[in-house]
Amino acid sequence: MFGFHYRLERHALRFVLAVVLVAGIGGFVEIAPLFTISETVETVPDMRVYTPLEVAGRNIYIREGCYACHSQMIRTLRDDVERYGPYSLAVESKYDHPMLWGSKRTGPDLARIGAKYSDEWQVAHLVNPRDVVPESKMPAYAWLARTPLKMGDLGLHMAALRRVGVPYTDEMIANAPGDAYGQASPDSPYAAGVTKRYGDATNVRAFAGQPGHVTEMDALVAYLQILGHLTDAAHVQQAQAAQ
Amino acid sequence: MISQLSPGERRGALVLSCLVGCAGLAMAILGRDDPLGGQGAVVMAFALACAGTVSHGYFTPAPSPASRAAYYDDPTRAGIVLAMIWAVVAMAVGDWVAWLLVAPDLTFDAGWSSFGRLRPVHTSGVIFGFGGNALIATSFYVVQRTSRARLPDQLSPWFVLIGYNLFCVLAATGYLMGITQSKEYAEPEWYADIWLVIVWVTYLLLYLRTLARRKEPHIYVSNWYFLAFILVVAVLHIVNNLAVPVSWGHAKSYSAFSGVQDAMTEWWYGHNAVAFFLTSGFLGMLYYFMPKRAGRPVFSYRLSIISFWGITFMYMWAGSHHLHYTALPQWVQTLGMTFSLMLLVPSWASATNALLTLNGAWHKVRDDATLRFMMTAAVFYGLTTFEGSFMAIRPVNSLSHYTDWTIGHVHAGALGWVALITFGAFYSIVPQLWGRRAMHSARLVEVHYWLAIAGTVVYVISMWNSGIVQGLMWRTYNDSGTLAYSFVDSLVAMHPYYTLRAIGGFMFLAGTAVGAWNIWKTMQAEAPVAALDLVDAPIHPDLQPAE
Numbered sequence: 001m002f003g004f005h006y007r008l009e010r011h012a013l014r015f016v017l018a019v020v021l022v023a024g025i026g027g028f029v030e031i032a033p034l035f036t037i038s039e040t041v042e043t044v045p046d047m048r049v050y051t052p053l054e055v056a057g058r059n060i061y062i063r064e065g066c067y068a069c070h071s072q073m074i075r076t077l078r079d080d081v082e083r084y085g086p087y088s089l090a091v092e093s094k095y096d097h098p099m100l101w102g103s104k105r106t107g108p109d110l111a112r113i114g115a116k117y118s119d120e121w122q123v124a125h126l127v128n129p130r131d132v133v134p135e136s137k138m139p140a141y142a143w144l145a146r147t148p149l150k151m152g153d154l155g156l157h158m159a160a161l162r163r164v165g166v167p168y169t170d171e172m173i174a175n176a177p178g179d180a181y182g183q184a185s186p187d188s189p190y191a192a193g194v195t196k197r198y199g200d201a202t203n204v205r206a207f208a209g210q211p212g213h214v215t216e217m218d219a220l221v222a223y224l225q226i227l228g229h230l231t232d233a234a235h236v237q238q239a240q241a242a243q
Numbered sequence: 244m245i246s247q248l249s250p251g252e253r254r255g256a257l258v259l260s261c262l263v264g265c266a267g268l269a270m271a272i273l274g275r276d277d278p279l280g281g282q283g284a285v286v287m288a289f290a291l292a293c294a295g296t297v298s299h300g301y302f303t304p305a306p307s308p309a310s311r312a313a314y315y316d317d318p319t320r321a322g323i324v325l326a327m328i329w330a331v332v333a334m335a336v337g338d339w340v341a342w343l344l345v346a347p348d349l350t351f352d353a354g355w356s357s358f359g360r361l362r363p364v365h366t367s368g369v370i371f372g373f374g375g376n377a378l379i380a381t382s383f384y385v386v387q388r389t390s391r392a393r394l395p396d397q398l399s400p401w402f403v404l405i406g407y408n409l410f411c412v413l414a415a416t417g418y419l420m421g422i423t424q425s426k427e428y429a430e431p432e433w434y435a436d437i438w439l440v441i442v443w444v445t446y447l448l449l450y451l452r453t454l455a456r457r458k459e460p461h462i463y464v465s466n467w468y469f470l471a472f473i474l475v476v477a478v479l480h481i482v483n484n485l486a487v488p489v490s491w492g493h494a495k496s497y498s499a500f501s502g503v504q505d506a507m508t509e510w511w512y513g514h515n516a517v518a519f520f521l522t523s524g525f526l527g528m529l530y531y532f533m534p535k536r537a538g539r540p541v542f543s544y545r546l547s548i549i550s551f552w553g554i555t556f557m558y559m560w561a562g563s564h565h566l567h568y569t570a571l572p573q574w575v576q577t578l579g580m581t582f583s584l585m586l587l588v589p590s591w592a593s594a595t596n597a598l599l600t601l602n603g604a605w606h607k608v609r610d611d612a613t614l615r616f617m618m619t620a621a622v623f624y625g626l627t628t629f630e631g632s633f634m635a636i637r638p639v640n641s642l643s644h645y646t647d648w649t650i651g652h653v654h655a656g657a658l659g660w661v662a663l664i665t666f667g668a669f670y671s672i673v674p675q676l677w678g679r680r681a682m683h684s685a686r687l688v689e690v691h692y693w694l695a696i697a698g699t700v701v702y703v704i705s706m707w708n709s710g711i712v713q714g715l716m717w718r719t720y721n722d723s724g725t726l727a728y729s730f731v732d733s734l735v736a737m738h739p740y741y742t743l744r745a746i747g748g749f750m751f752l753a754g755t756a757v758g759a760w761n762i763w764k765t766m767q768a769e770a771p772v773a774a775l776d777l778v779d780a781p782i783h784p785d786l787q788p789a790e
């Protein structure tokens with residue numbers, strides 16, 4: 001072995017090949033099967049996609065680095081489940097490009113935060129977290145409510161998402177800006193199209209409380225309110241396990 | 244710097260600067276309605292500064308051919324200065340965000356100043372800015388000496404160093420503008436990623452070209468590690484950053500992978516960024532500078548081989564230990580845990596090899612703070628790899644994961660191992676590179692050493708405490724069988740540790756600032772030693788290699 005190495009280390013290119021080969025095995029064995037073994041991601045009938053407004057909100061969540069302090073992955077541990085809800089299933093982040101499972105909980109897990117608090121609470125909390133949770137260490141995001149949401153290019157965003165595998169239809173892509181506006185403006189003519197394209201269960205509300213004036217706050221709250229509600233699969237599985 | 248370049252190389256540098264400037268202009272125009280436009284402006288300003296520097300020295304007399312008889316160390320000198328600048332800036336940002344967790348209202352009601360945007364400035368700044376520049380600078384130094392050959396040309400090392408720093412600047416300014424892929428330690432967006440690939444391929448070719456010119460039949464162990472660092476980081480970077488941009492005019496892209504596959508790819512990357520960026524490359528540094536400074540040969544050639552291939556093979560399996568108890572299939576978690584445990588063998592083989600190399604030189608460790616930096620780094624390397632294997636055990640991970648224990652572990656490695664070995668290497672070569680007899684102040688090296696040690700210990704111990712307290716509070720049940728503490732209860736319990744951590748970080752930062760000042764004063768010192776060191780020179784290209 002050492003004699004072999006004594007000869008190998010005299011040839012740079014052979015050494016390079018050996019390193020690439022030896023280092024390549026682990027990743028290949030662990031990653032490639034995740035694409036081919038079908039049980040890796042559960043198949044559920046009710047999984048829905050993010051609306052344009054939720055995509056925009058998710059992008060704000062990413063932009064502000066929320067994932068650095070909040071995980072979106074409830075582990076299969078008793079205390080995780082009792083604190084945050086049924087443990088996360090792979091299918092729940094099937095359309096998450098990229099995933100936001102996170103690695104740190106400076107703040108609590110958000111995988112099932114949707115519909116747990118009212119829109120008003122979420123807005124007040126984002127404007128100044130210490131108004132509603134005095135001990136909080138989260139930064140204030142009051143400026144989100146002052147920043148109009150950029151909606152014109154949401155169709156391009158959804159087209160890119162379709163290219164990586166999210167099943168958006170041509171109609172969804174074509175109507176993206178209108179749908180984003182409509183979801184946060186329930187009294188506008190655009191609102192009807194949102195439920196038509198994304199289902200009746202879609203939240204259509206003035207999330208930040210200012211109908212007709214869509215800000216980044218609306219988008220972020222719309223995203224937070226859908227977390228954990230893209231499919232009921234995790235709750236169904238928990239109920240079945242309980243029986 | 245410019246006066247050492249041949250007229251052809253000066254022309255090449257100017258053309259490259261202009262090309263990069265044009266690319267920046269294209270980004271600024273295509274991305275005028277997007278943060279990409281701002282990044283284009285950054286590229287243009289960077290290219291303009293490069294072009295200005297080259298033009299300034301463009302008409303200085305061409306260097307004499309005799310100057311090519313020495314090793315080419317200008318990029319190493321520049322790399323050391325850049326590394327120290329990044330160190331001070333990025334550690335200052337790190338300490339600032341540590342204080343933000345103590346006093347969260349210090350964000351001036353703006354986006355750029357919030358924790359979420361500043362944190363990657365700190366992580367990328369220290370890992371890529373400080374660590375990356377240190378690796379590039381020392382790898383150029385080491386590969387020339389251990390090959391007894393000069394770098395093959397003078398333009399590509401500058402392209403690698405300056406191009407790499409453009410990547411770092413794009414990363415840091417991008418985060419402040421809100422540009423991020425959200426993949427930890429791979430936050431820069433698609434255009435910066437593509438640029439890094441170009442720089443990195445040049446780096447690999449430069450390294451191989453230098454090795455091809457070597458006058459030593461064997462490739463020294465440091466170069467194995469530097470090669471593994473360059474090669475594997477390239478593979479990791481390309482696979483993990485596969486993404487579809489929204490358009491040519493958008494900074495934003497969407498990852499090619501989603502959910503569980505994306506998580507596994509990200510942590511395969513993330514853990515091996517630790518392995519091949521923060522371990523492999525720095526072991527390359529250790530294997531050259533520690534024996535050199537101690538005046539002792541490496542303890543065991545065979546241990547070097549075992550630990551090198553062990554690290555290269557096993558680390559790549561370990562990433563899934565970041566995903567214990569998640570939606571990642573159990574078999575992948577188990578593989579990750581198993582290999583993480585086995586990794587302790589090659590890791591401790593390296594640490595043992597390093598410490599046993601010091602046999603017969605321990606009196607020097609006592610007297611020489613520079614060597615002590617390196618010895619302590621090897622000790623922290625051993626401690627951190629033990630802790631890492633321990634934390635990868637699934638039940639241990641159920642307590643430690645998502646808590647500050649992880650942060651403590653990372654900093655034991657980053658401060659205690661990566662930064663200390665780097666400072667040791669810098670203090671060994673700075674006097675020689677600037678033609679001085681010794682560092683400006685040996686006493687300040689000593690001060691830096693103790694500030695660094697004290698800072699690391701305070702930081703790591705406060706994070707161990709907060710992490711374990713946090714993990715225990717989350718899983719404590721009261722007598723009636725319900726959770727005893729709310730999340731906010733655990734957050735309140737963190738407060739004293741967060742304050743202590745910020746103080747520890749400040750001590751480490753203060754040490755780094757002392758080091759930077761000492762290096763600066765050494766560069767400025769009077770009366771350089773004139774004579775060229777004849778031993779420290781490449782062997783003439785026409786001579787045959789020795790056997």
